[in-house]
Amino acid sequence: xxxxxxxxxxxxxxxxxxxxxxxxxxxxxxxxxxxxxxxxxxxxxxxxxxxxxxxxxxxxxxxxxxxxxxxxxxxxxxxxxxxxxxxxxxxxxxxxxxxxxxxxxxxxxxxxxxxxxxxxxxxxxxxxxxxxxxxxxxxxxxxxxxxxxxxxxxxxxxxxxxxxxxxxxxxxxxxxxxxxxxxxxxxxxxxxxxxxxxxxxxxxxxxxxxxxxxxxxxxxxxxxxxxxxxxxxxxxxxxxxxxxxxxxxxxxxxxxxxxxxxxxxxxxxxxxxxxxxxxxxxxxxxxxxxxxxxxxxxxxxxxxxxxxxxxxxxxxxxxxxxxxxxxxxxxxxxxxxxxxxxxxxxxxxxxxxxxxxxxxxxxxxxxxxxxxxxxxxxxxxxxxxxxxxxxxxxxxx
Amino acid sequence: xxxxxxxxxxxxxxxxxxxxxxxxxxxxxxxxxxxxxxxxxxxxxxxxxxxxxxxxxxxxxxxxxxxxxxxxxxxxxxxxxxxxxxxxxxxxxxxxxxxxxxxxxxxxxxxxxxxxxxxxxxxxxxxxxxxxxxxxxxxxxxxxxxxxxxxxxxxxxxxxxxxxxxxxxxxxxxxxxxxxxxxxxxxxxxxxxxxxxxxxxxxxxxxxxxxxxxxxxxxxxxxxxxxxxxxxxxxxxxxxxxxxxxxxxxxxxxxxxxxxxxxxxxxxxxxxxxxxxxxxxxxxxxxxxxxxxxxxxxxxxxxxxxxxxxxxxxxxxxxxxxxxxxxxxxxxxxxxxxxxxxxxxxxxxxxxxxxxxxxxxxxxxxxxxxxxxxxxxxxxxxxxxxxxxxxxxxxxx
Numbered sequence: 001x002x003x004x005x006x007x008x009x010x011x012x013x014x015x016x017x018x019x020x021x022x023x024x025x026x027x028x029x030x031x032x033x034x035x036x037x038x039x040x041x042x043x044x045x046x047x048x049x050x051x052x053x054x055x056x057x058x059x060x061x062x063x064x065x066x067x068x069x070x071x072x073x074x075x076x077x078x079x080x081x082x083x084x085x086x087x088x089x090x091x092x093x094x095x096x097x098x099x100x101x102x103x104x105x106x107x108x109x110x111x112x113x114x115x116x117x118x119x120x121x122x123x124x125x126x127x128x129x130x131x132x133x134x135x136x137x138x139x140x141x142x143x144x145x146x147x148x149x150x151x152x153x154x155x156x157x158x159x160x161x162x163x164x165x166x167x168x169x170x171x172x173x174x175x176x177x178x179x180x181x182x183x184x185x186x187x188x189x190x191x192x193x194x195x196x197x198x199x200x201x202x203x204x205x206x207x208x209x210x211x212x213x214x215x216x217x218x219x220x221x222x223x224x225x226x227x228x229x230x231x232x233x234x235x236x237x238x239x240x241x242x243x244x245x246x247x248x249x250x251x252x253x254x255x256x257x258x259x260x261x262x263x264x265x266x267x268x269x270x271x272x273x274x275x276x277x278x279x280x281x282x283x284x285x286x287x288x289x290x291x292x293x294x295x296x297x298x299x300x301x302x303x304x305x306x307x308x309x310x311x312x313x314x315x316x317x318x319x320x321x322x323x324x325x326x327x328x329x330x331x332x333x334x335x336x337x338x339x340x341x342x343x344x345x346x347x348x349x350x351x352x353x354x355x356x357x358x359x360x361x362x363x364x365x366x367x368x369x370x371x372x373x374x375x376x377x378x379x380x381x382x383x384x385x386x387x388x389x390x391x392x393x394x395x396x397x
Numbered sequence: 398x399x400x401x402x403x404x405x406x407x408x409x410x411x412x413x414x415x416x417x418x419x420x421x422x423x424x425x426x427x428x429x430x431x432x433x434x435x436x437x438x439x440x441x442x443x444x445x446x447x448x449x450x451x452x453x454x455x456x457x458x459x460x461x462x463x464x465x466x467x468x469x470x471x472x473x474x475x476x477x478x479x480x481x482x483x484x485x486x487x488x489x490x491x492x493x494x495x496x497x498x499x500x501x502x503x504x505x506x507x508x509x510x511x512x513x514x515x516x517x518x519x520x521x522x523x524x525x526x527x528x529x530x531x532x533x534x535x536x537x538x539x540x541x542x543x544x545x546x547x548x549x550x551x552x553x554x555x556x557x558x559x560x561x562x563x564x565x566x567x568x569x570x571x572x573x574x575x576x577x578x579x580x581x582x583x584x585x586x587x588x589x590x591x592x593x594x595x596x597x598x599x600x601x602x603x604x605x606x607x608x609x610x611x612x613x614x615x616x617x618x619x620x621x622x623x624x625x626x627x628x629x630x631x632x633x634x635x636x637x638x639x640x641x642x643x644x645x646x647x648x649x650x651x652x653x654x655x656x657x658x659x660x661x662x663x664x665x666x667x668x669x670x671x672x673x674x675x676x677x678x679x680x681x682x683x684x685x686x687x688x689x690x691x692x693x694x695x696x697x698x699x700x701x702x703x704x705x706x707x708x709x710x711x712x713x714x715x716x717x718x719x720x721x722x723x724x725x726x727x728x729x730x731x732x733x734x735x736x737x738x739x740x741x742x743x744x745x746x747x748x749x750x751x752x753x754x755x756x757x758x759x760x761x762x763x764x765x766x767x768x769x770x771x772x773x774x775x776x777x778x779x780x781x782x783x784x785x786x787x788x789x790x791x792x793x794x
Contacts, residue, residue, distance in 0.1 A: 060457035250683030264399035280504035286647030
C-alpha cells in the first residue's frame with residue numbers, strides 16, 4: 001500500500017471542479033481556446049489592476065536586504081497593519097494588527113483556523129450548497145462538515161442550522177457572497193444566526209465560532225453589500241484572500257482576522273499562528289504580502305462581471321435552463337433541465353455539456369443534486385459564443 | 398475553551414527557534430542590530446543571486462495574461478520540467494516532470510507527503526538530533542515521529558534505526574546536510590540504510606519509504622557531496638526548496654520528487670498532488686514557480702558560509718566551547734560547557750547567553766539535551782564581534 005487508505009477513498013470523490021478544469025486544458029489543446037466554453041474554475045479572467053502590477057514591479061526592483069527572507073510567522077507587521085485597516089473598514093469596528101494573521105490564501109487560512117480550534121469528532125455546520133473543499137479542510141483536522149440546507153432561494157435557513165447544532169459544534173462556516181449560488185446572506189439573517197448561537201451557548205455551555213470565508217466580499221452587484229459579522233457576534237473570525245478581487249489566485253495570499261471583542265482572542269490568535277507554522281505554510285508568501293500591503297484597496301471595476309452575468313443569463317434563458325440570479329461573486333448555479341428520459345442527473349448532464357465543449361461542475365460537488373455550476377469569470381465572447389452549444393446540448397438531452 | 402486542547406499542549410513545547418528569533422527582534426530594537434549576536438534562525442544573510450533578482454524583475458514586467466492565476470495543483474509544467482532536470486542531475490537517474498510536484502516550500506512538501514502516506518498510528522523514524530518541526534509535521538497527519546540516535550560524530554547509526562523499525566514504520570526521514578549538526582550522511586551509510594529497509598520489508602511485507610529532506614544539498618564544504626538516494630532504494634522521495642541555497646525562505650517555494658523506478662509511482666504522485674490541494678496550499682506560489690524555473694541553477698558562492706564557519710569555530714575555541722564541525726548547511730551544534738554548579742542544562746545556558754545578547758537555540762529543540770545550536774548565516778562582523786560576549790558568558794556560567 002503506497003498511499004494511506006483514507007486518502008485513496010477521499011480521492012475517489014475528489015474535486016469535480018479541478019477535474020473539469022484539467023479536462024478543459026486538454027480540450028483547448030485539441031480544439032483551440034476559442035472553441036471550448038470553460039465555465040469550470042473560479043480563475044478570474046480580469047487581470048490584476050494596474051496598481052498591483054506597478055507595485056509588483058517596484059518590489060521586484062527593490063534592493064532592500066532580506067526582502068525574500070523569513071519574517072515572524074504571522075506575517076510582516078506592515079502587512080498586518082494594512083489588513084487591520086481593511087478589516088476595520090469592512091467590519092465597522094477597530095481591529096488591531098496583532099489580531100491579523102497573514103495566510104497562504106483563504107484555503108490556507110481556513111486550514112490554520114480549523115487546526116487551531118478542532119478536536120477529534122468536532123463538527124462544523126455549513127449552509128448548503130457549499131464549496132466542497134470545506135469537507136477536506138474539516139477532516140484534515142479531525143472534524144466533520146455538517147451541511148444545513150438553505151431555503152429555496154439559497155438564503156440562510158435558521159431552522160436547519162438549529163437542527164444541526166449539537167455539543168460537538170465547533171463553528172458555523174458561512175461563505176457570502178456564496179460559491180456556488182452567488183447569494184449574499186442578509187444582515188437580518190446574520191443577526192438571527194448570532195441569536196441562535198447565543199441561545200445554543202446558554203443551553204450547552206459551548207460557544208460555536210462563526211467563521212466567515214469572504215474572498216468574494218468585494219464582488220457584488222447593484223449596490224448590494226455584505227453585512228459585517230464582528231458587531232453582532234463575539235466569537236467570530238473572518239478569513240479572506242486577494243485571489244478573486246485582485247485576480248491573484250495563484251499567488252496564495254490571504255489573511256485571518258479575529259473579532260477584537262472576543263474574550264480569549266490572544267490565546268486564539270497564538271494558536272492560529274502556531275497552526276499556520278506547523279502546517280508547513282510557515283508564513284504567507286513574502287513577496288505578495290508586500291504587494292497587497294500597498295494595493296489592498298486598489299480600485300477594481302467589477303462591472304464586467306455584471307455584464308458577463310447578464311450575458312450568461314441571456315444564453316441560459318435561450319437554452320431554457322433555470323438558474324438562481326447571483327447577487328455577488330461570479331458563479332451561476334443552474335438547475336439541470338429534465339431530459340428526454342426524465343433524468344435530472346447532474347453528472348450525466350455535465351458529461352452531455354462536455355460533448356458540446358462546455359465545461360461545468362456538477363452540483364454534487366457542492367452538496368446539491370440536480371444542479372450544476374457555471375463560473376462566468378471568462379470573456380463575454382466565450383459566453384456569447386457558447387449560445388448554440390448550450391441550445392444544442394439541451395435539445396439533445 | 399477557545400482552542401483545541403491538543404494544540405494548547407503542543408504550543409507549550411513549541412519552537413525554541415522561533416522564540417529565540419522573535420526575542421532577537423526585540424533585543425535589536427533595544428540595543429541596535431550591531432549589538433545583538435543573533436544565531437537563532439536559519440534565515441540566510443546572503444542575498445539571492447543576481448540572476449534571481451533579474452528574473453524577478455523580468456517576470457514583474459511581463460504582460461502575459463494569467464501570470465498570477467491558477468494552474469494545475471501540481472504546478473506549472475515548465476516549473477516541473479526545470480525541477481526534473483535538477484533532480485535528474487542530482488540523483489543520476491532520469492526523473493520525468495510528471496513525477497515532480499511543486500510545493501509551498503520544503504515544509505509544505507513534507508506535510509503533503511506525510512498526509513498522502515500516513516494512517517493513524519503510523520511511525521516515521523528520524524535520525525536524531527533532528528529539526529524539531531518534524532514532530533508536528535507527523536502528528537498533523539496522525540503519525541508519530543520516532544527519533545533514532547546517531548553515532549557520537551552524528552553519522553547514521555543503523556542499529557538504532559533497526560531497533561526503531563516496526564510494522565508501523567511508514568518511512569525513515571533523513572536530512573543531510575543535517576540541521577542542526579551539519580553532518581552529511583555518507584554514501585555507504587545510505588546504502589546500509591537501504592539494505593536494512595529491504596530486509597525489514599522481506600520480514601514484514603511493509604516497505605517503508607525513505608524521504609530525504611534536502612534544502613541544504615547545495616551548501617557543502619571542502620568538496621563534500623550529498624549521495625543520491627534514487628539509485629539505491631526504490632520507495633524514495635526527495636523534498637527540497639530554494640529557501641537556503643537561493644536565499645528565498647520567505648517565498649515558500651519548493652518541490653517533491655518521487656523515484657521513477659517506484660512501482661506505485663502514479664498512485665503516490667496523485668495522492669501527493671491531492672494532499673497538496675486539500676491541505677490548502679492549493680498550489681506553490683505562482684510567481685516564484687516562474688522565478689525558480691529559470692534560476693534553479695544560478696551559480697551561488699557559498700564560500701562566505703565557509704568563512705563564517707571558520708570565524709565562528711575560532712570564537713568558540715577561544716570561549717572553550719566544544720562543537721561538531723559541520724560538513725554542510727550553516728549550523729554549528731555545540732556542547733554546553735559544564736557550569737560552576739556542574740550544570741550542562743541547555744535552556745539555562747541559552748538564557749545565560751541571552752544575557753550577553755547572544756541568541757542560540759537549546760538542543761532539546763532538536764531532541765538532544767546538553768547541546769545548543771548556532772546558525773551562522775549571519776555577517777562575519779557579527780561573528781567576530783561576539784567573541785567577548787561568548788568568553789564572558791562562559792566565564793560567568
